Amino acid sequence: MIRSAGPDEQSTRNSPEEHPPVTVPPQADSDGGAGSRTIPEASVARLALYLRMLGELAEQGTETVSSDELAAVTGVNPAKLRKDLSYIGSYGIRGVGYEVRALLHQLERVLGLNHRQAVALVGVGNLGHALAGYNGFGGRGFPVAALFDVDPDLVGIHINGIVVEHVSAIPEVCAAQGVTIGMIATPGPAAQGVCDLLVGSGVRCILNFAPVVLQVPDEVEVRKVDLAVELQVLAFHVARRHVAGHASASNGSAANGTGGNGRTRNGHASGVRTFPLVDGTTTSEGRA
Incomplete structure (x- = not known):
């Protein structure tokens, strides 16, 4: 299914x-x-x-x-x-x-780290090459055991002592290396086909860096890493702090007798204060 x-x-x-x-x-x-x-x-x-x-x-x-x-x-x-x-x-x-x-x-x-968790990385472009060259995986119990790509300029080169194989070799190489975890760092359109090859090779855990939603059998666990989404979440927090800081400054001005529009206020003055929203629009609040 x-x-x-x-x-x-x-x-x-x-x-x-x-x-x-x-x-x-x-x-x-x-x-x-x-x-x-x-x-x-x-x-x-x-x-x-x-x-x-x-x-x-x-x-x-x-x-x-x-x-x-x-x-x-x-x-x-x-x-x-x-x-x-x-x-x-x-x-x-x-x-x-x-x-x-x-x-x-x-x-x-x-956590299952008392035995080897061999990792296969598919896609050794800019991101994939950086992941393949990172020594921290092996030190944490996740040695990268296999590398794959389709680019003729990349297939056959060595990264950290591992030869880059063509993706067509995924079934036999993963079986030979006992791969338990697959990492996908391919362009979006290629990710599903790569995922199918990994799953067909017996890989049941996949870390997906590709900007797509993968279809997998029920027994396969997929964790998605979308760096753009994470940056967007951080941007939201930056914008929220900006709004909070603006509101705090406006409240401080009001406490000192100055309205949000810079005009001196008294108990009977009227006007409108404008607040920026996270999406860049503004909203107004009337006061009497």
């Missing part, structure tokens, strides 16, 4: 709150038992953040960390952090906190 992840769904794929809970597969827990736990998607995203900070603490030689300390460096509310960690069966020790390395390994297990 093919489903289409609509614009509203895929545009919020970067927002963890919009995802359904994730069930951690049955496996040995820290107490030696086995079981599965359902973790909210928002908590999963924060677990990845805790993992990154714990890795930095481990590199610094830190042995234990309190929930308040870990919450402070990750920018998360301490109570929320403790709740997140309780989903994976980690509660810390009163007065001591969490053992950094033990919690680090536990998070790696829960």
Whole structure:
């Protein structure tokens, strides 16, 4: 069955709150038992953040960390952090906190990082080339194992020691490399065909940088990264702060006896103040 992840769904794929809970597969827990736990998607995203900070603490030689300390460096509310960690069966020790390395390994297990997650990148243009050359993926447990493109000038070159293959080789190369995650950085029109090849090769998780909505089977997870949308969201916040600052300045002028139009006001003066809106238009407010 093919489903289409609509614009509203895929545009919020970067927002963890919009995802359904994730069930951690049955496996040995820290107490030696086995079981599965359902973790909210928002908590999963924060677990990845805790993992990154714990890795930095481990590199610094830190042995234990309190929930308040870990919450402070990750920018998360301490109570929320403790709740997140309780989903994976980690509660810390009163007065001591969490053992950094033990919690680090536990998070790696829960997030599936205790085994290799090979990544295939399709499209090595400007963005794709930058992604292919980024060494941070391998350091986080996501080595880029295969590169693909259709450009004759790119096929056959080496990036970070990996040869760029033609997209027609996706099925055999992905199978040989044990690819579990695909990244798509192609132009929009080519993305769906590339996605179909990846899915047909057994890839069930896709990170999509292409500006299109992909159609995928129900069992395939797609997360969309649209940098233009993220910039538009930031532009909204910039505009909102601008409006708030203008309103604050107008209120300050009013408190000093000067109206928004620069004329001196008294208790009986009348006039109209004009406020800019986020979309660039204006609205007027009468006063008596």
